[in-house]
Amino acid sequence: MRPVVSQVLSEADDGGSRRPPAAAGATAAALLLSLCLGFPPSVAACPPDCLCASDIVSCSGRNLSTLPLDLPGYATRLDLSHGALAALPAGWIARPFDRLATLVLSRNAVARIEPDAFALTPHLLHLDLSSNRLAVLNASVFRGLEELEVLLLFGNRIVRIEPGAFGGLRGLRRLYLSGNRLEAFPLELYQGPAGPRNLTFLDLSSNRLRRAPVQSLLSLPAWQQAGIYLQGNPLVCDCALLALLEFWVWKRYRPLVDFRGDYPCGLGGDGAGARPSCAGQRQGAADNFLEAGTHRVEPGDWLRVPCPGLAPPTQGEPVAFWVAPRAVLRSPGDDPSGRLLVLPNGTLEIRGALLEDSGTYVCVAARGRPFDPGESPEATVSVGNSSVAPDAGSAHGGGAEHFNTAFTTLASCVISIVLVLLYLYLxxxxxxxxxxxxxxxxxxxxxxxxxxxxxxxxxxxxxxxxxxxxxxxxxxxxxxxxxxxxxxxxxxxxxxxxxxxxxxxxxxxxxxxxxxxx
Structure with a gap:
């Protein structure tokens, strides 16, 4: 607030040209009295090193190493990019910013963020920490930012993300982690007890990832799988990764459509990246492939569902993941009930079928070829008289069929009553x-x-x-x-x-x- 005091005092000194000396002196005295009593001034001036336009404050390119103390608290966007900030301690912000929605700290030298560093900015929606020197994200580093939706951390030196680093970010939707040094996929973002629940975009491109948790990724909802970017990583192309990438190509997810040439396994079509030799891949044009279809079974019976589009293996065992309505199966222990398991040849076996087993099952396997037009890795299982909606992906125990029958019967009764009444009265x-x-x-x-x-x-x-x-x-x-x-x-x-x-x-x-x- 020092610029405000100096401005008023200067006006008091120049009272002959601006206002009467008595009025200017009274104004300066009142301002000094309010400051001595601890009351902030009603007018906040823009700091000398910043530019202010309405509710936007920009201190970009001023090489600031500390935050100015007299920043106006009405700002909704604060730009501190291209500075010399090295750390964000708990008290680096001197006053609350209840209206601040966007905070830009990109291109500084921030290497450490202490807990509660953002306690005075609880309503942030957009936080940009890109192009800094962060190496480790400690637990609760972003505590208090429950409304945050977009977090930019690309271009840092992050090698490790500790558990709980993203705890409390329940509103986070987009997270940019590209251009770091991560070697492990941060699954806690999806499986953490207090982590984000609506994350639709995760950029992990250009890191040091060599393995991808295929089974865990397949267990995510489709709207989350569609927003995971893994291009530019030194991923090892094995049969499991090839199965995942082929499946994502068939689903036409944006990461594979836009950056297909930056993935391994030769997905770009230019021959870069050799594909592994996996059991069940096409060996010749005369091979017969099992097509997708509907498989019906009575309750309590056993059913075997072959993997659609997968050739019978001549040697070895194919790597096949079955995405069931309630789990992703690969090994016998993946189903808690023990009734669903994947056989060595990639076939799904359902033991003692129940009505809730009805639904759409997807076989994700390395086929070594693009999907033909109209070809699908999905198979529909119908138990008893249950019916599965084409777009539901799961069964509802024949509820739709029962509802249709009851509705038809009720409609017939109503029509009969109406006809009788018409006959009697009209x-x-x-x-x-x-x-x-x-x-x-x-x-x-x-x-x-x-x-x-x-x-x-x-x-x-x-x-x-x-x-x-x-x-x-x-x-x-x-x-x-x-x-x-x-x-x-x-x-x-x-x-x-x-x-x-x-x-x-x-x-x-x-x-x-x-x-x-x-």
């Missing part, structure tokens, strides 16, 4: 307005008659096959006489064929009163 009926010996006794508002031919009604003809059904509710004033109401009925020659709704009569009762015959 069939045209001609009712006479009067009857001999009685007053007006038509349909009125109390009855809907389903009559036979109206001409028969008018002529008084009665036919045994002319069924008539009436729904009547007694109403006051409906009869000229004060006698009791008699519910209507269906009668042909005095015999009741059926009563659908009547609270006082039973089926089969004989009625003889002609006054109530429709």
């Amino acid at each position: 069939t045209p009926c001609r009712c006479r307005e009067g009857r001999a010996g009685g007053g007006a006794r038509g349909c009125g508002g109390r009855a809907v008659l389903l009559c036979s031919d109206p001409r028969e009604v008018d002529s008084g003809e009665r036919r045994s096959n002319g069924k008539r059904v009436a729904f009547l509710e007694p109403q006051a004033g409906d009869s000229d006489t004060g006698g009791p109401k008699t519910p209507a009925m269906n009668s042909a020659h005095g015999n009741t064929e059926g009563i659908l709704k009547n609270g006082s009569r039973t089926v089969g009762q004989t009625l003889t009163d002609p006054a109530h015959v429709a």
Whole structure:
């Protein structure tokens, strides 16, 4: 805050041209009093070595070895790149930056980051530490950055990442670690108890990786596998790695599509990188290959599923990984239940099939050739009457089929009821307005008659096959006489064929009163 004090004091000294001397002196005295009492000034000036534009503060290229103490706290982006910062201790930031979202520390000489170094910047979304001198990422080095989404660490000298280094970074989505000296794949990023949960982009290119954890990588969701970049590493091309790369080429993941020539095993098509000789690879054009398909089995039975597209091995055992709906299988101990195992020839065996075993199984094996158009390493297993959706990749115990059957039955019942109601209530009926010996006794508002031919009604003809059904509710004033109401009925020659709704009569009762015959 020293520049603010000097600025106000200078204005006070030049009071003759800017403001009255008494006003300038009062302003300076008030500012000094507020500083002595510990109250910060309401106006924050831009440091002399920085450039400020609205909420952006840039101190890039100033060769700063320490952070200026009078940085404005309203900044959302702070650029300290191209400086001489050698370490980030716990108190390297003197004041909280609650609004800071982007912090750029690239191209400094940072070799050490202490815990809680970012405690005063809890809302960072983008942190750039690229092109520094970091060699080891200690535990909890990024503690407090729970909202961080992008972390740039490329161009350092990182040789080791200790457990817990990325603990708490639950919001991390993109991590750049290329151009370092890593020799082991940081699986903790995906398997750590407190690590990122939504990591979609991991750049490990141009490190010193010689082995890739193929089985662990295949166990990741597809949206995470698709964002792993491994090009430019001295990877040893064995049958397991070749199987993984061929599978990723078939899936058309961006790392293989964009940097295919920078991977081993001759994926670039230029002959660079010899492919290993793996059992099950194509030996000639006349070989017969097992195609993908649907395999059905009854619950409790055993099933063997050959690896699609893999030739029968003439010698040796092929390296085959089976990506099951709930696990990635290679050795007999990979399935906790012990019912799923991979045979030496690459065939998957399911012992005592259960309904939950239904689903899509993918055989990842080194075939030594590109996939033909329309060819797939997937096989569908259906247990019992269960059905698997084409894009589901797993079974649901026949729930879809059962739902369809129940829905069809319910729809049929509803349609039948609607048709019955339409027949009972909407069939045209001609009712006479009067009857001999009685007053007006038509349909009125109390009855809907389903009559036979109206001409028969008018002529008084009665036919045994002319069924008539009436729904009547007694109403006051409906009869000229004060006698009791008699519910209507269906009668042909005095015999009741059926009563659908009547609270006082039973089926089969004989009625003889002609006054109530429709």
